[in-house]
Amino acid sequence: MNDITAVAPRQNRFSWRALSPWLISAAVLLILPFVLDSGTAFTLMNVIAVNIVFALSYNMLLGQGGMLSFGHAVFFGLGSYAAMHAMNAIDEASYAGEGFWAHIPVVSMPLVGMIAGGLVALVIGWPFCRRAGTAFAMITLGLGEMVAAAGQMFPSVFGGEAGIYGNRMVGPQWFGLELAQATDVYWFMAFWTFLAVFAMWAFTRTPLGRMSNAVRDNPDRLQFIGYPPRNIRFMIFIASGSFGGLAGGMAAVNYEIITPEALGLIPSGLALLMAAVGGLGVFYGPIVGAIVVSLMNSMLSDYTEASILYVGLVFLAIVMFAPRGLGGGIEQVRVAAREGTLGKRLPGWLTGAVAVVLISLGLVLLIELLFQWRHGDDEFAQFFGLNFVAAEVMSWVWALLMFAAGVAVMRVTKKFREDNA
Amino acid sequence: MSALSIKNLTKNFGLAEVICGVDLEVEKGEVHAVIGPNGAGKSTFFNLLSGAFPSSGGEIRLNGERIDGLTPEKIQQRGLSRSFQVSNVFVNLSVFENLRCACFKTAGSGYVFWRPASKIKAANERAEEVLEMIGLQALRDVPAGALPYASQRALEIGMTIACGAEVVILDEPTAGMSNTETAQAISLIRQVAQGRTLMIVEHDMGVVFELADRISVLVYGKIVATGTPEEIRNDPRVKEAYLGEEAA
Amino acid sequence: MLEIVIFSTLNGILYGLLLFMLSSGLTLIFSMMGVLNFAHASFYMLGAYFAYTMGMEIGFWPALLLAPILVGGLGAMVEKFGLRRVHENGHVAELLFTFGLAYVIDELVQLIWGTVAVSYREPDYMREPLFTLFGTDYSIFRGVVILIAVFMFIALWFLLKKTRVGMMIRAALTHGNMVGHLGHNVPRLFMGVFGFGCALAGLAGVIGGPLLATEPGMAVTLGPIVFVVVVVGGMGSLIGAFYASLLIGLIQTFFVAIDASIADILNAFGMNVDPYGEVTGITLASLAPMTPFILLVLILIFRPRGLMGELEP
Numbered sequence: 001m002n003d004i005t006a007v008a009p010r011q012n013r014f015s016w017r018a019l020s021p022w023l024i025s026a027a028v029l030l031i032l033p034f035v036l037d038s039g040t041a042f043t044l045m046n047v048i049a050v051n052i053v054f055a056l057s058y059n060m061l062l063g064q065g066g067m068l069s070f071g072h073a074v075f076f077g078l079g080s081y082a083a084m085h086a087m088n089a090i091d092e093a094s095y096a097g098e099g100f101w102a103h104i105p106v107v108s109m110p111l112v113g114m115i116a117g118g119l120v121a122l123v124i125g126w127p128f129c130r131r132a133g134t135a136f137a138m139i140t141l142g143l144g145e146m147v148a149a150a151g152q153m154f155p156s157v158f159g160g161e162a163g164i165y166g167n168r169m170v171g172p173q174w175f176g177l178e179l180a181q182a183t184d185v186y187w188f189m190a191f192w193t194f195l196a197v198f199a200m201w202a203f204t205r206t207p208l209g210r211m212s213n214a215v216r217d218n219p220d221r222l223q224f225i226g227y228p229p230r231n232i233r234f235m236i237f238i239a240s241g242s243f244g245g246l247a248g249g250m251a252a253v254n255y256e257i258i259t260p261e262a263l264g265l266i267p268s269g270l271a272l273l274m275a276a277v278g279g280l281g282v283f284y285g286p287i288v289g290a291i292v293v294s295l296m297n298s299m300l301s302d303y304t305e306a307s308i309l310y311v312g313l314v315f316l317a318i319v320m321f322a323p324r325g326l327g328g329g330i331e332q333v334r335v336a337a338r339e340g341t342l343g344k345r346l347p348g349w350l351t352g353a354v355a356v357v358l359i360s361l362g363l364v365l366l367i368e369l370l371f372q373w374r375h376g377d378d379e380f381a382q383f384f385g386l387n388f389v390a391a392e393v394m395s396w397v398w399a400l401l402m403f404a405a406g407v408a409v410m411r412v413t414k415k416f417r418e419d420n421a
Numbered sequence: 422m423s424a425l426s427i428k429n430l431t432k433n434f435g436l437a438e439v440i441c442g443v444d445l446e447v448e449k450g451e452v453h454a455v456i457g458p459n460g461a462g463k464s465t466f467f468n469l470l471s472g473a474f475p476s477s478g479g480e481i482r483l484n485g486e487r488i489d490g491l492t493p494e495k496i497q498q499r500g501l502s503r504s505f506q507v508s509n510v511f512v513n514l515s516v517f518e519n520l521r522c523a524c525f526k527t528a529g530s531g532y533v534f535w536r537p538a539s540k541i542k543a544a545n546e547r548a549e550e551v552l553e554m555i556g557l558q559a560l561r562d563v564p565a566g567a568l569p570y571a572s573q574r575a576l577e578i579g580m581t582i583a584c585g586a587e588v589v590i591l592d593e594p595t596a597g598m599s600n601t602e603t604a605q606a607i608s609l610i611r612q613v614a615q616g617r618t619l620m621i622v623e624h625d626m627g628v629v630f631e632l633a634d635r636i637s638v639l640v641y642g643k644i645v646a647t648g649t650p651e652e653i654r655n656d657p658r659v660k661e662a663y664l665g666e667e668a669a
Numbered sequence: 670m671l672e673i674v675i676f677s678t679l680n681g682i683l684y685g686l687l688l689f690m691l692s693s694g695l696t697l698i699f700s701m702m703g704v705l706n707f708a709h710a711s712f713y714m715l716g717a718y719f720a721y722t723m724g725m726e727i728g729f730w731p732a733l734l735l736a737p738i739l740v741g742g743l744g745a746m747v748e749k750f751g752l753r754r755v756h757e758n759g760h761v762a763e764l765l766f767t768f769g770l771a772y773v774i775d776e777l778v779q780l781i782w783g784t785v786a787v788s789y790r791e792p793d794y795m796r797e798p799l800f801t802l803f804g805t806d807y808s809i810f811r812g813v814v815i816l817i818a819v820f821m822f823i824a825l826w827f828l829l830k831k832t833r834v835g836m837m838i839r840a841a842l843t844h845g846n847m848v849g850h851l852g853h854n855v856p857r858l859f860m861g862v863f864g865f866g867c868a869l870a871g872l873a874g875v876i877g878g879p880l881l882a883t884e885p886g887m888a889v890t891l892g893p894i895v896f897v898v899v900v901v902g903g904m905g906s907l908i909g910a911f912y913a914s915l916l917i918g919l920i921q922t923f924f925v926a927i928d929a930s931i932a933d934i935l936n937a938f939g940m941n942v943d944p945y946g947e948v949t950g951i952t953l954a955s956l957a958p959m960t961p962f963i964l965l966v967l968i969l970i971f972r973p974r975g976l977m978g979e980l981e982p
Contacts, residue, residue: 306776309777
């Protein structure tokens with residue numbers, strides 16, 4: 001039973017322990033803006049908020065429903081477009097002083113996105129949900145590409161290559177949120193993120209949420225307990241599309257612009273990346289993944305040109321060596337702590353971590369050298385503050401040494417780890 | 422009216438005739454065993470009854486109404502439920518969750534997403550009942566895939582009866598079990614049989630002769646004999662085709 | 670008009686043959702191992718770039734031979750050290766692995782060769798016209814490409830039908846488990862098939878690079894189309910992939926050549942439609958990139974098992 005997509009849920013008793021993650025998260029959300037006070041920090045947090053909801057909505061399909069999709073950005077993008085058009089409608093209506101849209105606040109745009117995403121899923125989803133697995137993945141790939149291509153074609157809807165932009169400081173302002181400063185936007189983001197995460201978590205506790213796990217584990221058996229797998233899959237598809245659209249609505253308010261690129265394979269792939277890195281089998285996995293990948297994407301580019309490559313390598317490493325993702329790793333530690341075996345297993349894990357660090361350092365240096373050799377305008381590659389020149393053989397030797405050292409440590413401590421597992 | 426009435430049932434896979442005209446009547450409330458040599462078509466027969474495969478001819482009536490050609494979900498709704506020879510459970514859900522999922526249909530709440538599953542009283546209570554009946558309370562939160570084999574088989578049976586179907590067909594419920602496990606399974610099946618019509622496919626003759634009210638023998642896709650255990654034990658055709666010296 | 674038809678047909682067949690080169694490898698890998706190699710188009714890209722780099726030193730024809738072998742070798746290594754490890758975690762994990770691989774290969778190519786297209790061209794003497802029709806030249810290179818493609822199919826057919834390895838592959842196409850039980854070294858077979866499939870993709874890259882531009886985005890552009898071919902043809906069917914490749918190649922090429930808008934067509938039928946409207950002003954040429962995916966959706970609605978597929982996947 002090596003399925004990477006699932007971990008058994010725990011039972012349903014109410015307890016303070018069960019409530020604590022929510023309380024802690026709420027507290028963190030409340031305190032964060034007072035701790036991190038720079039403009040870049042807020043921008044980053046808003047991006048992370050959108051990605052958290054996006055990645056979680058994706059995992060409703062994959063981790064919980066067993067349906068691998070390469071077209072999830074369609075819901076995100078179309079939800080974002082809907083919200084953008086709505087914002088512009090609000091702008092016009094408030095200017096004119098009358099009309100339906102004059103009463104709708106911009107803070108409700110995520111709901112607009114959610115409805116749009118859900119509608120799209122409802123309309124197109126039925127033929128797709130016949131089967132899961134590779135076929136479903138291919139169908140969603142084709143769908144995503146088709147919508148992305150269509151996005152270049154109808155300028156009044158999609159705005160061509162330049163996209164459509166909007167202004168979030170229009171319409172009635174609820175809770176005194178002008179949405180001008182990054183702090184205002186942060187509260188908007190925090191509210192919707194918390195709400196969306198809670199809603200998606202609550203969904204997993206409902207009968208439909210349980211049945212989605214069942215259709216992932218054994219679609220054949222589902223028929224014999226009275227439910228056609230296709231129906232269940234279709235409903236999950238709609239739910240996932242709705243929350244994807246919700247993330248899109250959040251993005252519309254945050255970025256104030258939406259282009260057809262947001263519909264294509266790249267953002268769809270990003271959702272998959274974040275969910276898988278974080279761990280498909282744990283509910284909070286995609287949250288961790290969204291945070292880590294967003295941080296990597298935004299911060300690494302300050303230090304290296306190859307940031308996207310690093311993200312890809314991390315993803316590959318996780319798929320190959322830690323298929324349960326970061327969340328799965330956290331769960332392992334938690335279970336060990338609960339069972340009392342943590343002390344026994346920690347040394348093994350730590351030595352493994354040391355090996356991983358060494359291997360990573362070697363690889364990073366290798367890649368930086370490679371980059372400097374092929375493209376460098378500078379004289380040297382920057383590596384954690386040290387400078388290495390690609391022309392010198394010694395630099396490459398250092399890289400290989402670190403890599404080899406890491407592999408050696410891994411090998412040597414492998415038996416040690418297995419004995420204590 | 423018999424619970425299950427099968428007339429001239431046939432099934433072809435291409436040119437291969439696997440089921441060649443089966444006639445069988447299962448009385449209400451009885452335990453009816455189907456035995457036969459390997460390759461006789463027993464699993465195919467069950468798949469036809471439960472709607473997993475469409476038949477090539479003949480009719481199947483459940484309580485007088487035709488069910489051949491219906492989808493498995495519809496057949497389950499009409500009151501026929503089946504278990505599987507290879508445990509077909511939801512491996513990542515806990516034992517309790519497995520049972521509860523099997524109870525959603527009767528409670529009418531499989532599609533509900535606005536209330537927590539724990540609040541669906543009908544499903545939860547029924548799941549607890551079945552959990553007790555199959556004796557797996559201690560393993561309640563264990564993921565089904567991690568269960569020891571005999572417990573998985575018990576869960577399999579539990580999921581089959583959870584929906585409250587009146588007619589239950591069990592596909593080799595004691596396959597692969599040790600003697601003690603088989604004895605436990607027999608007592609569970611006896612419990613299950615109360616108030617229900619049961620049809621089971623079995624290889625273990627001990628189980629068959631202990632539980633069955635009547636036995637049918639399926640050989641090369643046809644029923645060659647039907648009768649009480651005594652009659653079957655003494656039937657020369659059956660002896661020749663199947664039982665050999667051992668049970669004579 | 671005739672000119673458009675003839676050249677579109679020729680180019681459509683050319684493009685279709687290229688697609689078949691790509692999708693045949695993909696189909697082999699999928700049928701054999703159940704893995705949909707998301708990185709297949711990336712190996713195509715590697716073939717083009719390798720041929721470009723090697724070709725500058727050793728010439729076109731040696732590169733034509735060596736580049737696919739190199740790519741195939743790389744594919745075999747990927748299977749042995751990467752895919753095999755992930756195999757036990759299920760099909761989803763395998764797909765994720767090949768997805769990540771595609772990502773990484775794309776980035777590495779950008780790292781090594783830069784983000785701008787490289788001028789990988791066919792040798793000068795092949796740019797001479799093979800024949801001239803209606804004033805337009807059809808280069809020797811294109812004829813060579815068709816020859817190479819046809820030669821490849823014959824070789825593939827020969828391999829599958831007449832050799833022992835081919836027999837094993839055909840057996841594994843429908844009964845993968847049994848082949849292992851019969852004592853063949855399945856891991857080695859897998860490695861060989863994966864490597865061979867990637868080599869085919871690499872070969873497609875060697876000849877596709879000059880035709881369709883050699884740039885880092887070539888995998889992302891062509892990749893989804895290859896998957897459409899495989900699904901439309903019927904997953905696991907080589908003949909289906911062949912028909913689907915030609916179909917999609919011809920349709921897309923024809924659409925590109927036709928500059929008529931939807932309004933033009935509707936008006937030709939007597940309807941009076943605004944030729945500058947947003948929907949009606951869309952030309953068939955601008956629809957061309959979308960045609961494979963429209964076909965995909967149609968097939969999925971009306972014939973989900975594809976043109977020649979047997980089982981629903």
